[in-house]
Amino acid sequence: SRVLPSGLLTRLAVLLAAAAVSTGAIAxxxxxxxxxxxxxxxxxxxxxxxxxxxxxxxxxxxxxxxxxxxxxxxxxxxxxxxxxxxxxxxxxxxxxxxxxxxxxxxxxxxxxxxxxxxxxxxxxxxxxxxxxxxxxxxxxxxxxxxQPFHIYTNKKIDKPDLTGQKIRISPVYRDFFQALNANVVTTAPGEVYTALERGVVDGYGWPIGGIFDLNWHEKTKFRVDPGFYDxxxxxxxxxxxxxxxxxxxxxxxxxxxxxxxxxxxxxxQYGKDEAARQEKAGIQTIRFDEATAKSFRDKAYDIGWAGAAKQSPDIAARFKPLFSSPAAK
Ligand code: 173
The missing domain is CATH 3.40.190.170 (Bacterial extracellular solute-binding protein, family 7)
Known part of the structure; x- marks a missing residue:
């Protein structure tokens, strides 16, 4: 058989190698x-x-x-x-x-x-x-x-005070609900229904949307307005x-x-739809007067940032101006 000129062979080898690399990249x-x-x-x-x-x-x-x-x-x-x-x-x-x-x-x-x-x-x-x-x-x-968070409870309140109530939480709500005198129990979402059913808790924290997904509406009488955080x-x-x-x-x-x-x-829109769906399901809204509502929300943020500053002062100080609404800066 005839021998190819070596220059051509080298060029072929280079071409083949290049093709292999690019095929590799594509794959x-x-x-x-x-x-x-x-x-x-x-x-x-x-x-x-x-x-x-x-x-x-x-x-x-x-x-x-x-x-x-x-x-x-x-x-x-x-x-x-x-x-x-x-x-x-x-x-x-x-x-x-x-x-x-x-x-x-x-x-x-x-x-x-x-x-x-x-x-x-x-x-x-x-x-x-x-x-x-x-x-x-x-x-x-x-x-x-x-999606603001809310307090959902089976025990009616007429002021922002959870004295005598056992409330399911995640870390989101701990400092705020404790400041409202609640007894708190931390659970994952998957355990909320059973906790309500067994009366281990009187209520729970959760955003405005989603309480129907795991049937918690069956065990919920009241939602407290306004919401807080996001x-x-x-x-x-x-x-x-x-x-x-x-x-x-x-x-x-x-x-x-x-x-x-x-x-x-x-x-x-989902938040609005869920609030309407809650009302239809017979969940009553507890509303505070305007001044109380404002101090309730302000307290949530004050306690939230105070907790953050205690945990990690430098990072809380860095985040706060970047997270807060222009008016709150
Ligand atoms: O478990 C919770 O209530 C909670 O922390 C959370 C946070 C984001 C979305 C929904 C729930």
Whole structure:
């Protein structure tokens, strides 16, 4: 057989090697493992699933998400550590569920500006500096906004005083409800129904939306207005796993996260619909007079920020002007 000139052979080899590299890059699809700290039949996961579906359709060959499940896969209060240690890549959860990773996680309930504004004014970057350093995680996107928390109870009150009441909490409500003289019991959302049913608690804290998802409305007589704080539910990601993304994967992820956050307008109408649905279900609203309502809300924030300053003075001081409404600055 004839021998090819060596110069041609070298060129062929170089071409083949280049082709192999670029094929490798094209075929480099990665799958991220995601869990939810919230139950699968709740509104947060109901809105997560279609997002994942679209993500996986558009992300073929680039990036995929494998949803492993809710608290049955990893208990609500263990999800943060699972993200921190890389047991999973990503989670949909709330800061109140990973105060065991860093107490600052719960400060996110104190935001009074939209996530759009948080990305503009430096709050988002300030959060990520702390989340990177203390949580070994990247704070990716806030996907719930405009969902104030409320007190739900079966024992009527006529002033902001929970004396003699046993109330289910997460860390979100602890300082505030204790300041209102409640006896508090911390549980994951999955245990609220049973606690109400057995009379272990008289009531619970929860945002305006979602109490029908686990049938708590069956065991709820009153909602107290006004609401306070803003329920924070976000996507977080293990930092090494985030840093391993290629430029293309990172760009794709950013685009999907932006689309998810752009859907946050949903929550305003949802809150109204849920309040109407509660009324229809016979849940009575307890309202304070205007001055009492204002001092109730102010007290919630004062106590929230005081708790934050006690836990982590420097970070609380950094976050407060970035989280607070322009008027409150
Ligand atoms: O469990 C809770 O009440 C809680 O902390 C929370 C936080 C965000 C959304 C919903 C509930």
């Amino acid at each position: 480099q699809e990665r799958t991220l493992r995601l869990v939810s700290g919230f139950p699968e039949n709740g509104i947060y996961v109901q809105r997560l699933l279609p997002w994942i579906k679209q993500f996986n359709t558009e992300g073929k060959g680039v990036l995929q998400i494998n949803f492993l499940g809710g608290p049955k896969a990893i208990p609500a209060f263990e999800v943060g550590n699972a993200v921190k240690t890389g047991v999973v890549d990503m989670a949909l959860t709330t800061g109140a569920f990973y105060t065991n990773v860093m107490p600052e996680a719960d400060f996110l309930k104190l935001t009074q500006v939209s996530v759009v504004e948080q990305r503009k004014n430096g709050a988002f970057d300030a959060i990520n500096k702390v989340w990177n350093e203390k949580g070994n995680m990247q704070y990716l996107a806030r996907v719930v906004e405009n 329920a924070e539910v976000s996507l977080i990601m293990n930092l090494p796993s985030f840093k391993k993304l290629t430029d293309a994967q990172r760009a794709f992820l950013d685009k999907q996260l932006a689309a998810y956050e752009a859907g946050n307008a949903f929550w305003t």
